[in-house]
Amino acid sequence: MILLFLFAICSFVQSVRFDSKHSEVSFSGIASGITLPVYYFHLNLFDENGERLEQSPENSPKVLVSGKDGSQIRGKVEVLDSQDGKFIVRIKTFTSHAWIKIVVTDEFDRHFVNSPATFENLNHDECRCAVEIDTFQKSFRLQDREDDVLLAIEKLSYQQNNELVREYFASRPNSCALCHYVLKSGRIYRECFGQHVGFNMFSDATLVALSRFVNLPDVEFWMNLGDWPHSKKTNENHHFQMISWGSHADFADLVVPTYDLMDSTLGMMHRLSKDQFSVQSSARQVNWSDKIEKGFFRGRDSRQGRLDLAEMSQKNPELIDAAITRYFFFKEDEEKYGKRSEHVPFGDHFNFKYQINVDGTVAAYRLPYLLLGNSAVLKQESAYFEHFYSSLEPFQHFIPLKRDLSDLIQKINWAKENDDKVSDIVKAANKVVEEETAPVKVIWSWISLLKLISERMTGEVHHTDAMEEVHVPKSTRPCSCSSPHNEL
Template sequence: MNALQGPLHIYRAVAGAANGWTRVSSGRRCQTLFKVLVKSLSPKELVRIHVPKPLDRNDGTFLMRYRMYESVNEGLKIEVLYGDKHVAQSPYILKGPVYHEYCDCPEEDPQAWQKTLSCPIKEPQIAKDFASFPSINLQQMLNEVPERFGDERGAIVHYTVLNNHIYRRSLGKYTDFKMFSDEILLSLARKVLLPDLEFYINLGDWPLEHRKVNETPGPIPIISWCGSLDSRDIILPTYDITHSTLEAMRGVTNDLLSIQGNTGPSWINKTEKAFFRGRDSREERLQLVQLSKENPELLDAGITGYFFFQEKEKELGKAKLIGFFDFFKYKYQVNMDGTVAAYRYPYLMLGDSLVLKQDSPYYEHFYMGLEPWKHYVPIKRNLSDLLEKIKWAKENDEEAKKIAKDGQLTARDLLQPHRLYCYYYRVLQKYAQRQSSKPEIRDGMELVPQPNDDTSICQCSRKKSSREEL
């Protein structure tokens, strides 16, 4: 099989290690005959490894995931088989030790860890975010953040990372989403030695710091999940992307990996309309539904839940909920802001439909890697050119298909699980380098413990060094 040549990429969930992808011709027959086996390199090491079915990305590639329930010392052997024959340069050897997700065994050389994950040398968004903060005054943060953002309605969590342990205290009433920041920080700490640092994460939707650099006092580096053109927050991957990456092997359907194996019919068989479903979280969404009513041959848009504009439900109607995978039955996807940036955007980009993206002052951490007319088609914020852009796509099918494909491939690269871990680490590293004083465990902070997974065996072979020895 000539189609079965090329490098292999396999995701080790949930640790976020990404090593490549398998090139294989698609189709039912191929899916039946194609399989991947993951097992211990040593017959003496018997480990539990879950390997679900391959995700067919319908472009000649499959996505493989596996989850280990024990660690192995010798390493892993990965066999890619078509029928009973090795293909795609199989077998692959991952030399050990290889640790499972919940094994607390951090690499003490962050540079070696980043090299292993092939972390990008540059992250333009991180460079832009930290340009406003050549130094970080922890005392100023301690004085200002609780007063400015930590009232009863606040959604701020104060973290200290010290000797690779995570400590935190909540400021405000709306901090339940700390479970996402807790989990990614703990997961990182199990994999690599984190720098000592002290910082505040905003768990709310809107970025908080709107002071300009030349103001007195100047801005402070609040960490948020969403940025905007008029704010100075430092951006991390959203809680949704974070949760998706961590949950990729725990049965969640709409994660960033499984979405790639459920992109609907091939391009030529998709319904030639633009599609949207969502809540009424922005007035332009109501305008979109009205456009849909007036132009049903071009657009199928509906509101699935009314909260902000309940009086409009009788006029516009309420659409039935539809599974996200079914979105990709349509050739064009309309991406519109919700309260801030629409967190469905990465999922839409990973499909194989053309994304029509509303102009927005809001952004997520990966937006700088995408270009209009190369990876998506831009539409004006007031939607005045939406119908024109849909008509353009219909009249220029090959070009629309190419933009959709280029956007999909770029999103695959930007949103790989290991890239999320790299991005988190780089933000923490840059932040720590700029602190003007040593972080401390403050009054009211509690230790966030590592999960106790008694069902998984963890034998860490790395020598534990104290901070003074590093």
């Protein structure tokens, strides 16, 4: 039996139809012999004149995924309508497949460009079928990472770096949570420091997953498990190599995708309902012209600026709908900040045309998901940043706000008066962030950084007796590795 997925689409705007002769399949997240947590590809829809569609079509694409002899694959397939003339197709395999065939057609069984296609040795994500990093990179046409921080300290040895970090930690043992990782001969070792190191579950899970995808280099590094960066640019004694999930303009930490985005990447179609693919459908359900023309925010009280925003909402309810969902850092004041809000499902945020992004303790981890929706993001000026922020430009991908939010009313009114321009900003943001948060790109951010560290740092890589090994569990299901990896 062949898995057949036929998705009917209802549209309340002027209907359009795609033409299979011009529409194409882009296999951006699937390659023979490469293991990924989820395999995916995109359907790019064009009309009979070769013009790209920008909305859901009236007719429906058909996606068929089968094994040899038309047999059913063991897995799950989802087709997500991005509401902008694209579809995302993703496959979560429950077992390994030596061969699969993918067919994409219109309702009359006419093939899309690049259909049909076949792939070999696609494994479930418990398989350790690691390939060389170069093979992974070439399979998805990925670029090498260049990092000014590492280039500046390329003569630093592992031993020197370890001494600097240990000295730094010794001066503030109660305000840091760090892990020293060593990757050696395919094994993972770590030693953690600090009172609250439970977030090593995220870095452990990342490294275990990466070790199944590629042969990681022998390398050692320090992982910051907290929110605040540590490698101060202006302090030579604190200028060391440290990996963080986010950073600040005054710090030189090496930035990787947040644990939240990495967890979404590794856990999609399994443990999580909200990820960077699902929001491209769920957060684009309301047409631009049907949205409420107000700025919207919900979040906890992790910074005074959020309370200020809630207070502005009380004074300007016709333009702002902002409320605090939970109080922890500040005293609750209903008269000043309004009633505490109940949880609002993330998809419902996009009933509003303008999403207000305000820092929490550091950069708000919600920003990539907001930028993937079809509302405009008004982003507070901030020195904090995540791994993809360098790809964003004000008034091109978001509407900038002053740090103190004093121009928020002005910017909302500007947005209302420049509706077409703001709509274009949303589309540009979607395009950039779709690329930057694609699972392969997120995974590559980690791999390419480890590769670069191994090339720039000097000295021997070795683990100590104080370290414990992070085990990579063996698969309980069969694997079909093209170049079998010896289980360690």
